[in-house]
Amino acid sequence: MSEEDQPRLFSNRWADAVGPGGDEPARDRCHCLDRRGEHSGKQVGFHPDRQDTSAPGWLHLLQLIDEAAADGREVFKPLVELSPGERRQIVTLPSAIAELTAVRHLVLYGSNLVRVPPEIGAMTSLEEFSPYTSYRLHWLPYEITRCAGLRESTVSTRALYGNVKYRPPFPLLRRADEWALAAVEPHRWGAEAIRSCSVCDGPLEDGRLRQVWISLVVATDVLPLLVNACSAECVAALPAPAEGYVTTPHRGGPDIGRPARY
Structure with missing residues (x-):
C-alpha cells in the first residue's frame, strides 16, 4: 500500500473532555428544533427545567468551582469529574462561575445544560468557550459579550x-408589564432569577424588564443572545446584529427565525 493509500487518522480533540461512562444517561433528549427546516408557524x-440545588451533581460542581478558583487554573473541564x-443533574451553571477569573478555556462538552447564567460575563480571562454537543443549549446570555478576550x-x-x-x-418573549421580580419562571x-440589566448592569424593578433577542458574532460563532434590559435606551444601545440574521433586536415568535431577505 502506497503512502497515498494509507487511511488518514484524525485525532479526537475532545477525548479528554468526556467524563466517565456508566449505565445512567448523562443527558436528556431534546426535540425543540426541527432540523428539516419546516418551522412555519411553529412555536x-x-x-x-429548574436546577435542583440539592442534587449530588450540583454540590459536586460547586466543590469543583471552589477548587478551580482557589488554584487559579486556566482550563476548567468540570464535567469530566x-x-x-451527576452530569444529567446540571441544567445550568452556578453563579459562582463569576469567581473563575483566571480560567481561559471553559469546556462543557456534552453537557445537559439548557441555559448559562449571566455571571459568565465575569470570567474576565475567558478566551475559549467549548459547550460542543450540548444539544439542549439553544441560546446564551448577552453578558457573554463582556468577555472581551x-x-x-x-x-x-x-x-x-x-x-x-x-x-x-x-421563543416569543413576554412584555415588560407581565414581569415581576419575585415570580420569575424558567x-x-x-x-x-433576573437581577440586573444585561447592558448597563443596573438593577431591575417590577414592570421594567425589556427582553429582546439579538444574534451576534461571539468569538468564532454567531450566537442567539438573550438581553434582559432595564429600559428602551439600553435596547437602543445594542450593537448591530450579525450580517444575514434578523436585522434588529426582536421579541421572537414563530416568524422571526428567517430574515425577510433569506
Whole structure:
C-alpha cells in the first residue's frame, strides 16, 4: 500500500473532555428544533427545567468551582469529574462561575445544560468557550459579550435558535408589564432569577424588564443572545446584529427565525 493509500487518522480533540461512562444517561433528549427546516408557524419555548440545588451533581460542581478558583487554573473541564448521573443533574451553571477569573478555556462538552447564567460575563480571562454537543443549549446570555478576550468557540450551532442552517424560530418573549421580580419562571423568562440589566448592569424593578433577542458574532460563532434590559435606551444601545440574521433586536415568535431577505 502506497503512502497515498494509507487511511488518514484524525485525532479526537475532545477525548479528554468526556467524563466517565456508566449505565445512567448523562443527558436528556431534546426535540425543540426541527432540523428539516419546516418551522412555519411553529412555536418554540424555553426549557422549563429548574436546577435542583440539592442534587449530588450540583454540590459536586460547586466543590469543583471552589477548587478551580482557589488554584487559579486556566482550563476548567468540570464535567469530566462528574458521573453520568451527576452530569444529567446540571441544567445550568452556578453563579459562582463569576469567581473563575483566571480560567481561559471553559469546556462543557456534552453537557445537559439548557441555559448559562449571566455571571459568565465575569470570567474576565475567558478566551475559549467549548459547550460542543450540548444539544439542549439553544441560546446564551448577552453578558457573554463582556468577555472581551473571547476569541475561540466550539458550539453546536445547529442546536441554536435562528441558526443559519435551519432558521428555527425563537421563543416569543413576554412584555415588560407581565414581569415581576419575585415570580420569575424558567419557561416564561428563560431564568429562575433576573437581577440586573444585561447592558448597563443596573438593577431591575417590577414592570421594567425589556427582553429582546439579538444574534451576534461571539468569538468564532454567531450566537442567539438573550438581553434582559432595564429600559428602551439600553435596547437602543445594542450593537448591530450579525450580517444575514434578523436585522434588529426582536421579541421572537414563530416568524422571526428567517430574515425577510433569506
